[in-house]
Amino acid sequence: MSATRQQHVVICGAGIIGLCCATALRARGHEVTVIERTPEARDGCSFGNAGMIVPSHFIPLAAPGMPALALKWMFNPKSPFYIRPRLSVDLITWGLRFLRAANPAHVARAAPLIRELSLASRALYEQLAAETANEIGLVQRGLLMLCLSQHALDEEAHVALRARELGLPAEVVSGAQAAILDPGVRMAVAGAVYFPLDCHLSPQNLLATLLRRALTAGVKFQWSTEVTHWRTASSRVTAVTTNNGEIPADAFVLAGGSWSAATVRSLRLTLPLQAGKGYSVTLPHPRQLPHLCSIFTEARVAVTPMGSTLRIGGTMELSGLDESIQRARVAGMTEAVPRYFPDFSAEDFRDLPVWHGLRPCSPDGLPYIGRFGRYHNLCAATGHAMMGLSLAPITGQLVAELLSGEKTSVAIDALSPDRFG
Template sequence: MKPTIVIGGGIVGLFTAYYLQKEGEEVIVIDKGDLEENCSTGNAGMIVPSHIVPLASPGMISKGISWMLSSKSPFYIQPRLDRRLIEWCLLFYRNSSAKHVQKSIPFLKGISLFSKQLYLDFIAEHGNGKINFQDKGLLMLYKSKEGEQEEIEFSHLAKQSGIAVEVLSRKEVQKLEPNQEVDVRGGIYFPDDAHLSPKDLYQYLKQYLQNKGVKLKSNLNVTGFEKGADEVQAVLTTEGRITCKQVMVCAGSWSGEIAKMLGFKLPMMGGKGYSFVLPNSPQLMQSSILTEARVSQSPYGDKVRFGGTMEISNRADSINLNRVRGIYESISNYYPKFEAEFPQNDQIWKGMRPCSPDGLPYIGKAPKWKNVAFGAGHSMMGLSLAPATGKILADLVKGKAVDVKLAAFAVGRYTHY
């Protein structure tokens, strides 16, 4: 039997391999990295059915421009004369409309709820001990009047769309954090969100797949394809060719380059973010987003991870300490008694979010190639949507009906742009 090749061993690639293996496929996962650290290992670990509004939305452009002026702000585009970046920015601008948001909501809601259910099924099958899954909801905290207005507007939209949501006063927020003073006006609570430890999930899945006979190949770069009339026959790598039955492209922010090898356009940019883990003292209990700072806070017992910033950049390896300082300084702004020390360089994690210009992932069959599918471009929701993406791709490969509406995620939607 020829294998199905998954290009990219981030969380989306691993969940794709997981569901393909369950379907009885022989699977090889290829990754150009070490399969230890990538965008999927140090993120905030949040599973967010509440996130029904895509990144490309009204207000993002004006906010983005004002943020560009501060070196510590949560959003930055590294200016450069790059045709791909200019095209991406134009598409992002065009998509940042109320109409796009309204159109996207049913699609994001459908896939997000499906993915949360798959996480619950996963925990039921594998147990929770390994991945620190905490089904405790998510708090969106705000300090300012404008922040409050924005979040309450969003809570109305979520409610209309059938998402469970509660508006909490400062006192009610404080009840959820009994050990720690929280200096906010209030917060929005999404009880159906959850969080887990991304690194532990990643390590667990890798081990599970290996035990099931899935081959995981690290430090192997995909450089091209051997193509027939409408099928890919082999994947070309830095160490030779591998014949294949099908190809699943889950290459994160590099998926646009793979699409180019296959002769079509898939606009994608890397949105770099940082995170660091600190001792959790006094202990925070509730995963939260510090909304004005765009900083995430995910507690794991005696440790807590803070993360944030979105730098549209092509430099995956560099660390901008000013932006990390921006994250760090926001901690005492919201939690004045939190005992935080600025992290050492080797404690700072960085990852490139795969960002499409409309804030929606690319999921499904590739244009032209019958045996190629993509699962990429999940931006801030890759961990959250990984099980659903993997399951959908495995079902498509097997010719099974897919329950989730996929039209908005079409892989070829920018082919002719």
């Protein structure tokens, strides 16, 4: 434990980000209370995701080409992307900021930072696996970006080139070489890009492990408790108001996922955030079990072996906090499987429960990590979109460093929650 002054820190949200913040803060000696609006037996975005740790995802969502692709997909009910048209000032402002960020200069600035965060997080996952006899199920075999067409493979080859320029190993392989890399499944692909540093794990096991470690370390949890208001005094937050009473503390962490923006609205803080709904379906007895995780490049579907099960996940629907399931989009996902893995059938997925989660998405594809200028003792830890699991351990470490008055191990000015003014 460090010699910094011990504080009482309240964390709003017990998803993967909140739990990683809790354990990192507790390891520095702080008293930590996590407030979570759902009961302890819960679900949510951090549980049913694809479980991938992805240094390969160094290009932010806001990138050139994305707006045109999004527009094309909008009109196909089975496509992986959809924005529910609605007159929402938040959505329109978010969209304009997304368009502004989707340029080469932003990607050039963001990519090295995402790379640094990803590699630091990956190292922390290795450490966690070592400390827990790998009960989180970390598998370090890499990821295949599988391409049906030569055109997609050529585009991915460009990404591979940029990855190597950033010092990330990436190899373009033929269909035959992909089959050698993953003998667990028969594929029908033109080729793939192999990212050997990517890993996968079981999110459920990870969350259970983190919760157990937090409890053992002395972190307190208040389940079924929702942060509704904040009490302030000049430039400090002094307490959170909840349905179970007021909880005073020295510092606060906002880790409320897609609900974060609404949670700080009463503080008049603007945090541009849209929920990006995604689905997953888990096959309990797959016909074949790949050894590696992969992404179907054209279909934008993530495929992850988890123990003896196989999970497929995907879609990005900007429909506000609506949690309904759009069956056509789920069908779009499951119908993609036999195109890449021809021994599977879309029927394999019929009647399986569909899981959904709301990813907290910032307009520029970067998370919000840092103190709010207006309230110095309130720290944001949200907006990780498609990389929340991947970046959770480093997010926890950075928040703990900040609230302990230490220099952060990664420069995070670009992640400020105030960056949109």
